[in-house]
Amino acid sequence: MIRDLIVSILLLSFSCSAWSGAWDVGAFDNDDALDWIIEVSESSDIGDVRDALERVANGAGYLQVTNANYALAAAEIVAALNGHPNPMFPEELAAWISANGFKPDPGLTALA
Numbered sequence: 001m002i003r004d005l006i007v008s009i010l011l012l013s014f015s016c017s018a019w020s021g022a023w024d025v026g027a028f029d030n031d032d033a034l035d036w037i038i039e040v041s042e043s044s045d046i047g048d049v050r051d052a053l054e055r056v057a058n059g060a061g062y063l064q065v066t067n068a069n070y071a072l073a074a075a076e077i078v079a080a081l082n083g084h085p086n087p088m089f090p091e092e093l094a095a096w097i098s099a100n101g102f103k104p105d106p107g108l109t110a111l112a
Contacts, residue, residue, distance in 0.1 A: 026088055027076045032069035041096040049074045053111045078112035
């Protein structure tokens, strides 16, 4: 009986871990950034990248983790535009940059 209870608890804990989101230390290793990437890649301009960086750079007070995650992903996009892509840079973002012909922007680079 105890053995069955322990096995049930272990199975439950393993199955629950499959439901958890993506959270790790990389700029693209969290649900916020992954969701934001989808939104950005459906756009045809760089405005969402600028907005994400400005929200953090111009913000006062408490920084929401979601905004920080967006800004880190946005900064990685700017790095890629400047020829320094993260080794884990998502292919869909590279395709988005290429399809839209985005070029480095000194103002965006300074903001990042």
